[in-house]
Amino acid sequence: GQQLNQSPQSMFIQEGEDVSMNCTSSSIFNTWLWYKQDPGEGPVLLIALYKAGELTSNGRLTAQFGITRKDSFLNISASIPSDVGIYFCAGQLRGSSNTGKLIFGQGTTLQVKP
């Protein structure tokens, strides 16, 4: 099945540092979503993006829908220990809105050192 290319696969950073991760694809998407998964739990939605070029913030998190519709990034500023987890990007391909089917990236595992 098709997957998005998400990078980096993992990050180990110091508390207070900024974090950046991104997802790319050769396909065009009409929606980009970013999820966070805490250990042992299901993914929780962080940010949803619906328009090319859209830049959206949620507290210390900022995400953008790429102009080409083929990529998206997520930034976390001033990281704290509770930012630890796996971050997933997900995209909805153009033409798949009726089924709601999403394509997921493989995840970025973030560890924060206090």
Next chain:
Amino acid sequence: DVKVTQSSRYLVKRTGEKVFLECVQDMDHENMFWYRQDPGLGLRLIYFSYDVKMKEKGDIPEGYSVSREKKERFSLILESASTNQTSMYLCASSHSGGLGNTIYFGEGSWLTVV
């Protein structure tokens, strides 16, 4: 608040057993999904349903079946469990149609097949 509930958080089953994983959502969503999550492989779609009694195969349907008799409930069935089906299973749901079909996840079911 959006709610997707998976009936069992942790299960241990024997090889060859028939296993039922149940999922209920209270948001009147048309679409429901079953994913499995394995380290390094991200989220892989097993089956999805866009209406009652309707189902479509995802990327890895082999060894699984599903049932959607009511709109709010989507069941994943392992007809004869095998050790390679040991994994975390995630149920999800979303509205149908239009842009931005945000998917909401349950907390996950950890299945161990021995």
